[in-house]
Amino acid sequence: MxxxxxxxxxxxxxxxxxxxxxxxxxxxxxxxxxxxxxxxxxxxxxxxxxxxxxxxxxxxxxxxxxxxxxxxxxxxxxxxxxxxxxxxxxxxxxxxxxxxxxxxxxxxxxxxxxxxxxxxxxxxxxxxxxxxxxxxxxxxxxxxxxxxxxxERDPAWAADLAGRLAKRQVVAENSYPLLHGLVVRSGHAVPPTDGYVLGWIWHITDDRLVERLREDPQTPVLVAHALAMAETPERFTRTVRPGSPKHWPTALLTLVAEGVLDRGHLLDLCVSRLLRGGPVRNLRFPLEMVRLLEPAAAELRERIPDWIGIAADAPSLVAGYAQHVLGELAAAGALPVGALAEMTAGVLFRTEKKLVRAQLTLVGKVLAREPGAAGELLPAVTEAFGNEDTSVQERALKLVGRHLPSVGPEVRRELAEAAGLLSPTHRPAAVALFGTDLEEEAGAPYEEILPPVPERLLVAPPATTVEALVEELVTKGLVEDPVAFERALDGLVRLAHRDRAAVVEAVRQTFPRTEWHETHYFTHHTFGVEVVLAGLLGLLNRTRVGLGRANGRGPACCLHQVLSGVLDARLWEVADLIGTDALPFLLATPTWHSGAIDPLVLVERLRAYRDADVEPAPADFAQALLRVLRADPSVWRAAEEAAALGTTGGRRLAAWLREEAPVAASVRFLPRGEDRSSPRWWLIDRIVVDFADRPAVREEFPPPFHWLGGTLEATPRRCYHWENSRAHWSPVLPADRDVLAACLLPTLAGCVDGDTRGLTEPLTALAEAGVPVGRAVHLAVAFGLGCVDADDRLRAVDAVLVLASRGELDARRLGEELGWLVAEGSVKPNRLADAARTAAVTGAYGTVWAVLAAMLPGLLSARVPVRGLGEVLAVAADSVERCGARGEVAGLDTLASGRGSSQLVVQARRLRNALRQGADQIPTETASISL
Known part of the structure; x- marks a missing residue:
């Protein structure tokens, strides 16, 4: 706030x-x-x-x-x-x-x-x-x-005004002194709203916090509302030492002691907030309040259902506290068996090993004290049979086996049925435990499960009325959807060409942006479509327009800048020409959802330009050429028709379509330095992208595109730009995804060996592009699989599966790239293991093993064991056990024959046994995968 x-x-x-x-x-x-x-x-x-x-x-x-x-x-x-x-x-x-x-x-x-x-x-x-x-x-x-x-107004009038303003969050948040003054004058309490509460918290958080809370008669109501908000107020989440007078938990505890706040009600509010869940930052405050309130055993027992829900669903930090509370109640005999069973099922469904193991220990202690509870508790324990960690599965199986004699036949059959979730490596132990109660699995051959190949989707035509256009332009998130943005931009150009006055009037009424009048507003950014609208209204400085068209984002200094500069140059060009006969519509508007253009459609657009006696706008035409699909079956026919147009644009399009690689780039990596403080230790500082020398691009394209012709100096490209237009990078080169991937590598590297997050969106477009795949694409996917953020890794997993479903994944190449990235420490094995496991459990065990089989030999033969490699071997072993692969992996036998019980050695033995014996599985049919 x-x-x-x-x-x-x-x-x-x-x-x-x-x-x-x-x-x-x-x-x-x-x-x-x-x-x-x-x-x-x-x-x-x-x-x-x-x-x-x-x-x-x-x-x-x-x-x-x-x-x-x-x-x-x-x-x-x-x-x-x-x-x-x-x-x-x-x-x-x-x-x-x-x-x-x-x-x-x-x-x-x-x-x-x-x-x-x-x-x-x-x-x-x-x-x-x-x-x-x-x-x-x-x-x-x-x-x-x-x-x-x-x-001095009537009190009722003042209360009415305060109530109306309080309903508007931004107004209430920023006008708290006014609203509070109206409340005091009127003597009426304002119904609490998010905006009013945020303003209240902001203004009273000072060294007199306790006194201000004590003086305000609405404090109990406002505190309750603050704890009920979806986002915990920012002042609550700030790290302030407990002894500070601005420390909210201490202040509220003081009011509880004075009787200003009801202890039980405040405890209920905090527990309810923990139960609703959300990011940890929103839960730290209520958790700290609960700890400070120090609930008695009776207060804890009253809220057992809440603690069970928190233990099952809250973030790990909060769930751990709830698990501790319930564990204390269980140790005191105050937790009913049914409640413990419900808690156990919820906690064992989680992935955090610490919580899962603690829960198994708790259940073991209760069963040792109360053997008769086995019939109710052991079915909940079987939730751990499906855990990704085979050691957790083994621990749960041993717990079930220890107390199996205490259950009846019906429960025994239920437990045997759940044993089907166990990894094949535990199959012999399950058979020995359950005997004939364990149903034999059908011997159907293994079948790889991959997602369906994504269909190409046509982009809807642009808006045909001013009303529909305005509705698109004000749509939230338009900038984040590049295809929708391009469609709206084309509609704006077409309607402004048809009826400029009507569009100008609609823009003035819909966008009363006074900032556009400021001389320096567009100096560094175009702000998306805003610069075009300002140009339509005639508010742009002509000199600045010329600079924008000529330079995009200025002299090229990084790949971020040149990719974003393409869009900026186009926007400045449209802002200059919109509403004139020189720009009846845009040539570069995508025809497919990937951002690509159908070759025959671009020919028709050029024909319309020829018939209207209009020359293509340079930046618009350059972007159209980069988007046209040269791999489309109609490309040769389109080239012939383009040449037959008899125009300069037609001849350029024909030559472009006939060129095998009009733009190209390669990737290389500088040697890694020994000093970790050296720039050459970081992956991002060692990536060099070399663009092929293309004189035609430099001579025929406008300056903001010249970098694609080889003018960008091939040096490592670390920069400190915060680019909010990265969603538009993929549509710059939808027909040359390996070149695009090369451009994205420095950005993705920041998500691998830095703390950057949320920059892997282009991986989806790379996977779905439907044009040739090279090393850069596989490197981009490899970087994605090693990202810090789980959501970024998930996008990379989706990309791997889509490439595999299209038959475009080179598993050996991807594995080899991952191998050296892991060996040098750029990609952390635990992150890769998480990504590989996520891909495998979708049913793509064969694909995952094909990648890992190519990655492991170099890592297994390393002089010093790679830390964390045991997690990767666990995923590999599970994949082999399920897909039935056979064979040998260089270096595996030596590691598996070693002594010790570390995860690395245990999982190496498991993988070796699975490859040699198929883990007691019937011979299977594996998917055809490129190795």
Whole structure:
């Protein structure tokens, strides 16, 4: 949350600009009409002779928000009504950008308008609309001034206004002083809302926190609402030492001791918040409160169902606390067997080994004390039979075997049926334990399960009406969906060409963005479609437009910049040409969901340009060429038809389609340094992408595309840009996915050996592109499998499975790339094991083994054992046991023959036995996989 921060000032406030700077040293003021308005020395107040309304308007035009309440004082109702009409006119002028110079004056006028309107409006609904308007609220807006401007109003009116404002989260959050003042004046309590509570928390969190909480009669209600919010307030989640007066848990505990807050109710609120779950950051506060409250045994027993739910579903930190609470109750004999069974089933379903093992230990202790509980507890224990860790499976199986004599025949059969979840390596032990009760599995041959090949989807045609276009442009997340963005951009261009006036009017009404008038707003970013809309309204500096078209994002310094620069160059070009005859529609709009263009469709578009006597816009045509599918079956026919057009664009398209590799790139890695502090130790600092020399690209494409022709110096590409347009990188090169993959490698490397997250979205496009696959694509997938973040690894797993389903996965190549990445320490074995296990359990055991079989030889023969390799061997063994693969792996026998009981040795023996004996499985038919 960002709340008001008292004492902040614009940098211009001390520059002698003629406006009161908050120091009381006002000087001459220039109004919007260019007339000087005098200020009284030492006070900065308006003294020019004239009516009260004129003085008020002069003060507002000068941006003197602090003077407005005093200027409102002498006005009667008629004067205020007359002033309001002119204030609305001034507000419209400010929104239209008339008062945008100097830049800081517009915001000061908005603040003054905000206060003046509050004093001139008489209806609560109208006042709420004015005070809640986004175009009037700035960080300078002072709620206390608006409260002073309101004057003494009827208490019911004040409560009504407060209630209306409280319902608007942004308004309530940033105008807490105003709302609180209205509450105090009215004597009525405001129904708590998220915005009001956030503003309340922000403003009272200081060294007098306890006193402020004690003084506010609404504290119990507001605290309850804060604990019920979906996102725990940011002030609650801040790390503050317990001894600090700003420490919320300590403050609430003090109020509990004083009787201001009810202990039982607060405990219920905190436990309920833990039960709802969510990210750990949202749960630390209620967990700390529960610990500070130190619930008695009776209070814990009352909430047993809640603790069971928390242990099953909460994040590990919170679940561990709930497990400890229930364990203490069980040790005291206060936890019913049925509740323990329910808890056990929930905890054993989790993946955290620490929690699972602790639960098995707890159940073992209870059964040792109460053997008669076996019939109810052992079925819950079988939940661990499906655990990914075979040692956990073994432990659960031994626990069941130890207490199996205590159960009846029906429970015994139930346990035997659940044994089918065990890994094949535990099959002999299960047979020995259950005997004839264990059903024999059918000897059906193994069949690899892969996802269906993704279908190519056509992009819907662009909007044909202004109303539909506006609806698309205001859609949330438009920038994150590149194909939807391209479709909306094309619709904007087409409709502006057809009826520019109608589109301009719709844009003015829908996007009242005063920022577009500022000289430097588009200096560093295009802000997506905003630069195009500003160009349509004629608000762009011509020099800046020319620079944007020529340079995109400026001189190329990294792959982030050049990829994003392609989109920026196109947007500047569209902003320059939109609504003119030079741009009737876009050539580069994708026809397929991958961002690619059908060759014959591009020919038809060029034909339409020829018939209209229009030359293609350079950046638009360059992007269209990069998107056209050269691997499409219709490519030769399209090349012939393009050449027959008789235009320059047609001839360029024909030559492009006939070229085998009009753009190309290769990847190499610099040697790794010995010093870990050296830049050459990090993977991201050793990746070098070499672009092939392509004179045609440099000569025929505009400058922002020249890097594809070999102008970008081949050096390691670490940078510190935060690129919010990475979703648009894949559609830049949908027909050359190996080149695209090479461009993405430095970004993906940051997710492997750094702490970057969430940058693997392009892997989906790489897998679904349907064009040739080379080393860079396999490297990109390998990087993805080793990412820090689990969601990033999951996207890489999806990419592997899609490539396999299309028959495009080179398992040997992927395995070899992973092998050296793991050997040098760039990819951590535990992360790779997690990704491989995720892929295997979908039914792709053969695919996973084919990759691991190519990866393992180099790692098994390493002089020093690779730390964490045991987890990878466990996944490999499980895959072999299930798919029935046979064979030998270099170095495996030596490791498996060694002494010791470490996971590395145990899993090596398991893998060796599985490869030699098939783990007691019937011979299977394996999927045909490239090795």
């Amino acid at each position: 960002t709340g008001p921060r008292p004492g902040r000032q614009d940098a211009e406030d001390t520059r002698g600009d003629g406006v009161d700077n908050g120091t009381g040293r006002g000087v001459g003021i220039v109004t919007g009409d260019g007339e000087g308005v005098g200020t009284e020395a030492g006070r900065g107040s308006v003294t020019e002779a004239g009516s009260g309304v004129e003085k008020l308007l002069a003060g507002v035009r000068a941006g003197l928000a602090a003077e407005v309440p005093a200027l409102l004082g002498p006005l009667d109702d008629a004067d205020r009504k007359a002033a309001l009409a002119q204030l609305k006119v001034l507000r419209a002028e400010v929104s239209a950008g008339k008062w945008g110079t100097p830049a800081y004056l517009a915001n000061r006028i908005r603040s003054a308008l905000y206060v003046a309107g509050a004093g001139c409006l008489t209806g609560a609904a109208a006042a709420a609309s004015w005070l809640g308007a986004r175009d009037l609220m700035t960080w300078r807006t002072d709620g206390t001034l608006a409260l002073a401007a309101l004057g």
